[in-house]
Every structure is written in structure tokens, then in C-alpha cells.
Amino acid sequence: MTMMKRCEDIRDRIGAWMDGELSRSGAEEVRVHLESCPACCEERRQLEKLQASLRAVLVAGPSNVSFERFWSGVEQRINRKRVWHEDFFGWARDLSTPPQLAWLVPAVIILVLMGVFSLESFFPGSRLAVRRNNFAAVESIDGFGRNVAVLRENETKTTIIWLYQNQEGEDESTGEKTDASPSF
């Protein structure tokens, strides 16, 4: 291993060595190297300075903060009885925040669809209602010997049952003549 590579390896382990996290042999190896290498020794000094300053901040910091007001505030909020409208507004606010709002989107879509499809049941003939197929379906038909045609026209959804007159062109009951058959 070259000297530079060795220094890099040692410097990677200086922190662990200072925290006492290395094995006995590993710690001994680092210690011996630091005694003989001024550059790595300088690195160790820098780390020690950094650790010292961090410790000073962490130890001194909390003593400067007064937690009394904070804890009294928390206690006050816990003990305070909330009135119903505060609960209600809190609930409404929670509902209107995005994660809780997720249920609302499919619910509204379902309700709107159900409403539109049921409109015809409650308000027959409503223009907003979804119209079902308006075709009339002929289930059975008997022309008593006469020709009968059933026409279903798509555009107007019209079902027409047409009873043709006899071949002689005359209706047997009345003797009336039609002027023309329809040209559907």
C-alpha cells in the first residue's frame, strides 16, 4: 500500500478511533500511524477541535432555553375544554385537507352519476335525465291474415306498426281505398 493510500485509510478511521469504536489492533495501528505522520496528526487535531465545539454548543444550548412557558402552554391546551363548534371546525378543517379529501372525489362522482341516472325515476320527462332507450319493443303481433310491418326508426327512436290492406287494395270492412302506402 502506498503512503498516500495508507493515509487515506487511516484518516477514514480517525473518527472511529477517537470514539473508541475500533478493535484493539485497529486502534493500535491508527495510533502508531498518527505518531509517525504529521499530516494525519493534523487531521486528528482538526477533528478534535470540531468535536469540542460541537460539544460546547450541545451542552450549553438547552440551558439557555426556557421550557417553562412551553410546558405550561401544552398543559393549558390539554386541560382546556373545547366547545362543540371548535371540534366541528377542526373536523371540517381535517376533512378539507388533501389526504382526507381523497374520498370526496369518487364520492361526489358516484353521487352525481346516481343522481343523473335516477332523475328520470323522480322527475319523468326531465331534460337533464338520462333517457333510456325509447324504442318500443314488439313482443307479439297478430294481423289476422293481413300483412304487418314493424319499422324502428333510429333518429327519432320511433316504432311504427303498419297494417297493410289486402292485396286487392281494398279494406274488406269498409271498402275504402287508401291513396298511397307510406314510403318509410
Next chain:
Amino acid sequence: MSLLGKRLTRVLLSSSILCFFAVFAGAAENTSQIVQVKIGAILASNQGDEFDARLAPLEKQLRVMKYRSYRLLKEESQKVQRKGNATFEIPGGRSLVVTPQDSGTKQLALRVHLQQGGKPLIDTTVRLNSGGNFLLGGPPHEGGALVISISATAQ
């Protein structure tokens, strides 16, 4: 979300779901026994170009037949029980008997029997949506053809 909020949400959601199911179940079960049957006897012919203004709602349907003139001869409406008969006198000594058959609220089955002087002309059973109509035509009348619009609405 607070405990009250969760409870309120659950109660609200479950009650709205129940309400909608109840409403839909009610709508589905709402079977009326009364059916209003409405007929219009129309003379369709190629004599003249008259189009009776009273037939405006049916104009598009009637124009399918390509006659030049349409005149409303008679219009009548009757309320009838299911399985009961509604008899209409039709011009030309004809009579039309309409019998609503057993069916749901949204669809109706009508048995329609047209006769003339005691002789049956046609007997048909037609299923249509409540409020819908169909046309029955063909019998010759006054130089044209008689067209009968038959509609039924569950009450």
C-alpha cells in the same frame, strides 16, 4: 383528526350511503298500479300539405312515414288499472282496446287490440318505457291512412 371528527365522519358517510340505498330501493320498489294511456288518432294523407299544429310534439315521428298531410282527428286519455282495459272509439267505426300488462315501473307492456265492426284487425303486445309511445297505422280512412299514436305513463 380528533376522535369526535372520526366519529362524525363515519356517521355522516354511513348515513349518506344508507340514505342513497334507501332512495334507490324506494324508487325501484315504487310500483304504481295506475297507468295513463293516451291515444291520438291521426289522418295521414297525400291530399294537401296541412300539418295540424296540435301534432307538433309528434312531428318528427310522423314525418318518418313521408305522407304530406297530417290531421289530428281525435285525442283521448284514460287512466286504467294494470290488467284493466281502456277502450277508445276510433274514427271509422273502429275501437281500440289497450290493456296494460304486469311490468315494472320504468317499463310497461301494453296489449293493444284494434277491431272494426267486431272484426279484429290487429292484436299486438308492445313493451315501452313509461312516458314513451309508438305508432300503429295502416287502416284506410277518408282517402288516407289512419295512424294511432299510443303512449302510456305509469302514475
